[in-house]
Amino acid sequence: MFDQAACVVSQHEDKRRLKINLYFILDLYNDDNDFDIMSIVSILKATGLARLDFIDTILDSEEYSSVLEVEISEFKALANYLKIPNVSTQHGVKGESHETVFFIAEDSNSTPVVHMYRFFKLWSHTDISLNSFESFYYDYVKWINATIHYLGFKLSDINKALHGQHQDYLVAKVKELIENFKDNMIFRELCERSYLDYLSKPNVTTAKECFKESQVYGALCAYRLFYVGCSRAKRNLTIFIDKSKIDSYAVQLFKKFREVGFEVEN
Numbered sequence: 395m396f397d398q399a400a401c402v403v404s405q406h407e408d409k410r411r412l413k414i415n416l417y418f419i420l421d422l423y424n425d426d427n428d429f430d431i432m433s434i435v436s437i438l439k440a441t442g443l444a445r446l447d448f449i450d451t452i453l454d455s456e457e458y459s460s461v462l463e464v465e466i467s468e469f470k471a472l473a474n475y476l477k478i479p480n481v482s483t484q485h486g487v488k489g490e491s492h493e494t495v496f497f498i499a500e501d502s503n504s505t506p507v508v509h510m511y512r513f514f515k516l517w518s519h520t521d522i523s524l525n526s527f528e529s530f531y532y533d534y535v536k537w538i539n540a541t542i543h544y545l546g547f548k549l550s551d552i553n554k555a556l557h558g559q560h561q562d563y564l565v566a567k568v569k570e571l572i573e574n575f576k577d578n579m580i581f582r583e584l585c586e587r588s589y590l591d592y593l594s595k596p597n598v599t600t601a602k603e604c605f606k607e608s609q610v611y612g613a614l615c616a617y618r619l620f621y622v623g624c625s626r627a628k629r630n631l632t633i634f635i636d637k638s639k640i641d642s643y644a645v646q647l648f649k650k651f652r653e654v655g656f657e658v659e660n
Contacts, residue, residue: 395444395445395448396443396444396445401443415441415442415443416443418437418441419434419437419438419441419443422434422437422466423466423470425466428465428466428467429465429466430462430463430464430465430466431461431462431463431464431465431466431469432462432463433466434466435449435452435453435462439453447529447532447533447536448532450532450536451532451535451536454536454539455535455539491625491626491627491628492626492627492628493627493628493629493630494627494629494630494631494632495623495624495626495627495630495631495632496632496634497620497623497624497631497632497633497634498634499511499514499620499633499634499635499636501612506615507608507611507612507615508612508615508616508619509608509612509613509615509616510616510619510620511636511639511640512584512612512613512616513613513614513616513617513620514616514635514640514643514647515583515640515642515643515647516579516580516583516584516613517617517647517650518643518646518647518649518650519643519646519650520579520580520583522579522580522617524617524618524621526580527580527613527614527617528614530575530578530580530581530610531610531611531614534575534581534585534607534610535607535610537571537574537605538605538606538607541567541605542605544563545560545563549601549602549604549605549606550602550606552598552601552602553598554598557596557597557598557601561596564592564596564601564604565592565593565596568589568592568593568604569593571589572586572589572590572593580610584609584610584613585609585610588600588603588604588606588609589604591603592604633651633656635647637660
């Protein structure tokens with residue numbers, strides 16, 4: 395979320411600037427007036443403390459619109475409530491470590507969407523980091539939101555009449571998107587096939603497979619879950635994988651696991 399470059403202190407002026415910005419946000423947060431979350435987000439953007447791609451994704455998304463209207467006083471009340479010792483998170487083990495951890499790799503199409511095996515396939519032959527994955531996701535979502543904003547509807551709601559009306563725009567937009575992400579391995583692995591299918595055969599069915607946030611979000615959630623789950627192990631970590639789901643890339647995946655220090659048993 396935060397822009398690391400904005401927090402680097404190499405000279406006295408950097409220290410003074412950072413202090414002013416941080417205290418400005420703190421004062422706004424502690425102010426008795428009824429500021430909303432949008433105010434804090436806007437200040438984070440104006441001061442350059444937060445990554446613009448992260449902030450713009452929040453500001454441009456309809457999903458966050460109601461959250462941004464929440465008053466800071468309500469947020470603080472919730473934060474104070476969660477500090478009470480007998481109140482815990484739903485999972486209850488957040489931050490805890492254990493001598494032995496069993497990680498069972500599974501997909502989930504409910505909320506939250508988790509595409510563990512799509513992530514494994516991507517990870518098996520691509521060098522990625524969580525930061526690079528998240529940066530791509532935020533950039534990709536911008537394209538989705540811009541397309542939805544122009545069309546006035548989600549691609550999942552498209553029908554024959556709407557497709558006929560907007561086909562020229564969609565074809566041009568798809569070509570533009572493919573060109574923009576042509577060198578991005580995450581896009582090529584998770585998304586490109588759907589867009590190429592649409593260009594090959596533009597119709598309602600292929601259009602509905604384009605501009606889908608879940609194409610990327612499911613694998614990103616899997617990466618986060620995998621990272622957090624593995625980090626809980628102090629000494630022993632065992633990962634259980636359904637071999638039938640990795641037939642096409644098992645060799646590459648097992649090689650990747652060995653490279654990072656795992657012993658693989660078939």
